[in-house]
Amino acid sequence: MTDTIKILHVVGARPNFMKIAPVMAAVRRWNEQGTAMLDGLFDHVPPGYSPFVRPPFPSRIQRIRLEQLLVHTGQHYDREMSQTFFGELGISEPDVNLGVGSGSHGIQTARILEAFEPVLLEERPDLVVVVGDVNSTMACTLAAAKLHIPVAHVEAGLRSLDRAMPEEVNRLVTDALARLLLVSENSGLTHLLSEGIHPGRMYYAGNVMIDTLLSRLPRADRDLPHTLGLPPGHYATMTLHRPSNVDDREHFDEILRGVENVASRIPVLFPAHPRTQSRIAEYGYDGRFIRWQQGNPASQPGIYLMPPLPYLELLALNRDAQMILTDSGGLQEEATVLGIPCLTIRENTERPSTIETGTNTLVGPHADRITDIAQSIIDGKYKKGVAPLFWDGRAAERIVAYIIEWWTSFNRHEFPCN
Numbered sequence: 001m002t003d004t005i006k007i008l009h010v011v012g013a014r015p016n017f018m019k020i021a022p023v024m025a026a027v028r029r030w031n032e033q034g035t036a037m038l039d040g041l042f043d044h045v046p047p048g049y050s051p052f053v054r055p056p057f058p059s060r061i062q063r064i065r066l067e068q069l070l071v072h073t074g075q076h077y078d079r080e081m082s083q084t085f086f087g088e089l090g091i092s093e094p095d096v097n098l099g100v101g102s103g104s105h106g107i108q109t110a111r112i113l114e115a116f117e118p119v120l121l122e123e124r125p126d127l128v129v130v131v132g133d134v135n136s137t138m139a140c141t142l143a144a145a146k147l148h149i150p151v152a153h154v155e156a157g158l159r160s161l162d163r164a165m166p167e168e169v170n171r172l173v174t175d176a177l178a179r180l181l182l183v184s185e186n187s188g189l190t191h192l193l194s195e196g197i198h199p200g201r202m203y204y205a206g207n208v209m210i211d212t213l214l215s216r217l218p219r220a221d222r223d224l225p226h227t228l229g230l231p232p233g234h235y236a237t238m239t240l241h242r243p244s245n246v247d248d249r250e251h252f253d254e255i256l257r258g259v260e261n262v263a264s265r266i267p268v269l270f271p272a273h274p275r276t277q278s279r280i281a282e283y284g285y286d287g288r289f290i291r292w293q294q295g296n297p298a299s300q301p302g303i304y305l306m307p308p309l310p311y312l313e314l315l316a317l318n319r320d321a322q323m324i325l326t327d328s329g330g331l332q333e334e335a336t337v338l339g340i341p342c343l344t345i346r347e348n349t350e351r352p353s354t355i356e357t358g359t360n361t362l363v364g365p366h367a368d369r370i371t372d373i374a375q376s377i378i379d380g381k382y383k384k385g386v387a388p389l390f391w392d393g394r395a396a397e398r399i400v401a402y403i404i405e406w407w408t409s410f411n412r413h414e415f416p417c418n
């Protein structure tokens with residue numbers, strides 16, 4: 001007899017799309033290849049990780065099939081923040097779009113809860129898979145938990161230890177309620193254990209964002225920097241959208257003063273999030289940027305302001321950049337794997353492995369620090385990095401293996417109370 005696990009995946013905002021794409025692809029691969037997909041997946045596990053690396057028993061899993069559905073909450077809705085990624089990353093059209101749109105945190109969360117519950121009641125999935133730390137992640141976890149539907153959280157255990165960040169609240173709530181905590185880096189295990197969470201809920205998977213990066217890298221246009229007229233290896237890319245950086249005018253001004261110092265030496269490409277574009281208009285900062293026009297070279301020093309870029313274009317630019325300036329979580333990880341120096345414009349990071357072993361440095365919203373660290377990169381005095389365990393392109397396959405392990409385990413119906 002075949003046993004089918006019905007999985008409902010949730011996406012809502014831009015960084016979710018790169019994370020769900022490899023998980024959905026790994027589900028398809030399992031259905032096609034079965035246990036052959038597991039070959040080499042769990043080799044070379046360092047001793048400290050072995051309690052959290054629990055492959056399924058091959059004898060129990062032969063006949064497991066996976067069915068999957070995709071729900072898009074509609075938290076991000078602009079073409080350039082959402083649809084464009086579906087085509088590029090090979091994600092199927094969502095089966096359901098909740099169309100919640102923008103709103104305050106309370107309104108957005110409430111709308112998702114209200115719209116997602118009937119989908120759960122109608123579809124009755126065996127498992128809901130959520131990724132990352134956005135409002136959609138938390139709201140859908142809460143709706144499922146209230147209906148006693150198990151949740152798997154991809155990228156569990158990350159903590160900035162800063163509860164003023166909306167994402168930190170989302171992470172705490174999601175990890176408290178999810179049954180399967182799928183961890184991407186060592187600090188995730190440490191945080192979950194220190195919060196008293198039962199180790200039986202924790203699995204070390206590695207980083208799905210890197211699965212996407214490694215699988216898409218060959219398709220990223222090698223000639224794009226040249227097409228834009230960029231001096232090879234002598235330009236920077238920048239993203240900035242955190243409320244603490246752009247909604248606070250003083251911080252934004254201070255950051256820009258630092259970046260202006262960098263941009264007096266090399267071109268800085270700045271694909272700006274809608275929130276950031278709004279603040280630039282509101283603060284009258286337009287004059288601090290060169291408005292990038294399609295077809296015009298970005299060869300001179302300066303900050304080139306442009307709309308958000310498709311995934312493959314940003315990847316093509318990041319690959320050959322001299323440095324990346326960012327307040328995004330995912331870019332810190334991508335920079336480490338690409339081996340590009342990364343200046344994180346925040347006081348903390350929930351991804352400390354990118355600093356400990358990777359190419360990342362925290363510079364805060366401080367003009368002097370941005371200037372000094374960028375200078376050390378330009379002078380060739382910056383550190384080199386290595387990627388953490390299982391940032392190897394196969395994290396999503398491990399996640400599918402862990403879902404099957406959980407499904408076939410004797411205590412599947414038990415939810416450890418912590």
Ligand code: UD1
Binds near residue numbers: 079103
């Ligand atoms: C959200 C996530 C954040 C993630 C970021 C990546 C939360 C709490 N935050 O932040 O973790 O790093 O996405 O992009 O979930 N807007 C548009 N078009 C869109 C989407 C948003 O114009 O397609 C505008 C909204 O009207 C709003 C602002 O951008 O004014 C912020 O959108 P919102 O989804 O609230 O949060 P983000 O800042 O994008």
